[in-house]
Structures are given as C-alpha cells and as structure tokens.
Amino acid sequence: MTTSAQSAPFPSVSVVVPTYREADNIPLLVDRIARMRDERHLDLELLIMDDDSNDGIEDVVRGLQRPWVRLTVRKENRGLGPAVVDGMRLARNDVLVCMDADLSHPPEAIPELLEALSQDYDFVIGSRYVQGGTTDERWSLFRRLNSRVATLLARPFTCANDPMSGFFALRRETFAAAQDLNPIGYKIGLELLVKSRCEFIKEVPIHFTDRRLGESKLTLAEQLRYLQHLRRLFIYRYGGWAHFSQFAVVGGLGTLVNLAVLTVLDLLNVPLAIAVAVAIFGAMVFNFALNRRFTFSYARQASLPRQFLGFAGASSVGALANYAVTLALIRQSAFLARLPQAAALFGIAAGMLINFGISRYLVFRKPRRPKPV
Numbered sequence: 001m002t003t004s005a006q007s008a009p010f011p012s013v014s015v016v017v018p019t020y021r022e023a024d025n026i027p028l029l030v031d032r033i034a035r036m037r038d039e040r041h042l043d044l045e046l047l048i049m050d051d052d053s054n055d056g057i058e059d060v061v062r063g064l065q066r067p068w069v070r071l072t073v074r075k076e077n078r079g080l081g082p083a084v085v086d087g088m089r090l091a092r093n094d095v096l097v098c099m100d101a102d103l104s105h106p107p108e109a110i111p112e113l114l115e116a117l118s119q120d121y122d123f124v125i126g127s128r129y130v131q132g133g134t135t136d137e138r139w140s141l142f143r144r145l146n147s148r149v150a151t152l153l154a155r156p157f158t159c160a161n162d163p164m165s166g167f168f169a170l171r172r173e174t175f176a177a178a179q180d181l182n183p184i185g186y187k188i189g190l191e192l193l194v195k196s197r198c199e200f201i202k203e204v205p206i207h208f209t210d211r212r213l214g215e216s217k218l219t220l221a222e223q224l225r226y227l228q229h230l231r232r233l234f235i236y237r238y239g240g241w242a243h244f245s246q247f248a249v250v251g252g253l254g255t256l257v258n259l260a261v262l263t264v265l266d267l268l269n270v271p272l273a274i275a276v277a278v279a280i281f282g283a284m285v286f287n288f289a290l291n292r293r294f295t296f297s298y299a300r301q302a303s304l305p306r307q308f309l310g311f312a313g314a315s316s317v318g319a320l321a322n323y324a325v326t327l328a329l330i331r332q333s334a335f336l337a338r339l340p341q342a343a344a345l346f347g348i349a350a351g352m353l354i355n356f357g358i359s360r361y362l363v364f365r366k367p368r369r370p371k372p373v
C-alpha cells in the first residue's frame with residue numbers, strides 16, 4: 001500500500017452483500033468490516049440484501065447496533081444476481097463493493113480494491129488467479145478444475161484472470177452506465193464487467209477461504225444457469241455473429257445426424273438415391289428443433305407447425321442443392337460411390353450456406369419488441 005494507514009483513499013464506500021441463510025456469518029463479517037472501517041477511517045455503509053431467509057437475520061442485525069449496517073429483506077425476484085443489483089441501486093456512496101457473506105472474501109482487502117480504483121482502473125477484482133492469490137487448500141481437484149473451466153469459458157468476454165469472483169469494486173457511475181443488465185445466476189461480476197464495458201481492469205490477489213458456517217447455495221442447477229448466462233452474453237456481445245455461430249454448431253450436429261442415417265441406410269443396402277434423401281430430411285427435422293430451441297429462441301412463441309413448414313420450405317432450396325450435389329458427386333466418382341459420406345459433406349456445405357440466409361432473414365424473423373438478452 002502506498003497510502004498511509006490514516007488516509008482514506010475514497011470518500012465513501014457501499015459494500016453490498018447478498019445473503020441467503022447466512023445469519024450465523026453476519027456478526028463475524030460485520031466485526032471484521034468494522035475493524036477495517038475504523039482503522040482506515042472509511043465512510044462505509046454495508047447493505048445486506050437478504051432473500052427472506054427467515055433465519056433470524058433481522059434480530060442479528062438489530063442486535064449489532066451498527067447504524068451503518070442496513071438490512072433489506074427481498075421478497076421478489078430472488079437470486080444472488082438481482083439481490084446485488086438491487087443493493088447497488090440502493091447504495092448511497094461513491095464506490096460499490098460486492099462480496100460474499102461467508103467470509104470467503106477478506107474484508108481487509110477492501111482498501112486495496114479502493115486504491116486500485118483511485119488509480120484510474122474501472123473495475124477491480126479480488127482475484128484468486130493472479131500471482132499471490134490462492135484458494136482454500138481443501139479444494140478438491142474436481143472443484144479446482146470446475147472453477148478453471150468456468151473461468152476459461154468466460155475468455156471471449158474479458159481478459160481478467162478471475163472474472164467469476166464475487167468480490168469486486170467499481171465506481172457508482174460505472175454501474176449506472178451499465179446497460180441491459182440481466183443478472184441470472186451467480187456471476188454478477190462477469191455481467192457487470194461485460195455490460196459496463198470496463199476496459200481497465202485490475203486484479204488484487206486475495207486468499208479465498210472456504211466457508212466455515214452455513215451451507216453452500218452453489219448447486220448444479222446454478223452451474224447450468226451459468227452456461228445460459230454465457231450464451232446470453234455471447235449474443236449481447238457478438239450480435240448477429242452469435243446467431244450465425246449457433247446456427248453453425250447446430251448445422252455441425254445436423255451433419256453428424258445426416259451421416260449417421262446415411263451410413264445405417266447404406267449398410268442396409270437402401271439405394272443411395274433414397275438413403276441420401278432420408279438422411280437429409282432427418283437432419284432437417286433435427287436442425288429445426290435445435291434452431292427453434294436455441295439459435296432463434298426469441299421466436300419460439302410462434303406456431304410450431306407453421307414455423308416448421310416455413311423452415312422446411314426455406315431449407316428445401318438448400319436441401320435440393322445438397323441432394324443434387326451429393327448425387328452428382330456419387331455418380332461422377334466410383335470412389336465417392338463407395339464412400340457416399342464424403343460426397344454428402346460437400347452437398348451439406350452447399351446447402352448450409354443457402355439455408356442460413358433464408359432462415360435468418362425470412363423464417364425466424366425477430367419479433368417487433370425483442371426480449372432483453
């Protein structure tokens with residue numbers, strides 16, 4: 001630290017802590033924050049955003065008699081992400097800090113986060129994955145791997161080493177400038193990083209301690225929600241390209257379906273002219289189902305039969321091109337006649353390009369008022 005122990009690097013701080021069944025941890029957390037607050041002479045308020053835990057947290061907070069600790073009991077729109085966003089909206093001070101209630105994040109590191117913000121960084125992370133940062137020694141190999149893979153998946157959105165951290169700080173103006181916040185799940189820091197378009201990010205090493213009291217709320221469902229969150233961020237950040245890449249992934253899987261059907265029918269000695277047609281149709285149905293569910297999910301409320309007819313009609317141009325190219329190649333070459341799957345790959349490539357254009361612009365048109373991503 002370059003500042004003296006007496007100086008306050010920022011005039012005022014609001015620490016937002018989301019809680020669900022953390023009553024036992026609150027006195028310990030408030031105690032440690034209070035000590036740091038006094039030592040650094042910080043103008044600090046603590047906002048506890050509780051999702052109606054019914055675990056006596058109201059009495060606990062009242063008993064602490066700290067006027068700078070404010071408890072909000074939320075009854076609607078529950079969840080960690082929305083709780084943090086609500087807390088940040090209620091915050092009165094210049095700098096916003098978010099941290100967990102279970103003492104995994106050391107409150108003593110808050111002044112360091114504040115100091116980095118004063119050096120013109122926009123977003124400061126209490127980070128486990130920079131030099132000097134550590135995680136609890138008791139983490140299993142699976143937990144380490146899980147955390148690393150989740151972090152890797154966030155790479156397209158940020159260069160931060162630990163964007164999944166729940167311990168971070170930003171200026172109130174930065175938060176106010178964030179657009180289209182749609183916090184689902186746990187990774188509210190990542191959501192804010194992406195949507196406030198922060199460029200100057202600093203990571204301060206911390207030791208992440210496992211909780212001693214209370215239970216973890218990080219379930220498997222929550223981890224799956226993370227994948228959904230990533231997909232939304234992808235669409236937000238990469239717009240039309242996100243649709244195209246999802247369409248391409250579905251197309252890739254459809255190709256596998258096409259080849260599998262073709263192989264089975266060929267093994268059953270079905271004439272190739274029929275086998276190729278059935279394989280193309282099977283892949284078309286498969287692609288429709290996945291594109292409706294994922295790639296163009298914003299148009300899912302439209303009638304399914306009508307949409308299928310539209311998709312089949314639109315794809316029929318590509319399917320015909322596919323069929324014609326595949327059969328022509330098979331007829332041209334004895335080698336490809338023995339390996340129709342190779343001919344099918346060329347046919348699929350020709351058909352796919354035509355299909356994308358027609359599907360994107362004609363079949364799965366955006367509704368007039370798109371849902372926020």
Ligand SMILES: Nc1nc2c(ncn2[C@@H]2O[C@H](COP(=O)(O)OP(=O)(O)OP(=O)(O)O)[C@@H](O)[C@H]2O)c(=O)[nH]1
Nearest residue numbers: 018019020049050051079080083100101216217218
């Ligand atoms: N308001 C609110 N807070 C939540 C909710 N789920 C979790 N939290 C809080 O978010 C913080 C992080 O949750 P944890 O359960 O500690 O998740 P984790 O840190 O990933 O996992 P462990 O530390 O291993 O338990 C804690 O302060 C929780 O009390 C929720 O639905 N609403």
Ligand SMILES: [Mg+2]
Nearest residue numbers: 100102104211
């Ligand atoms: Mg925790």
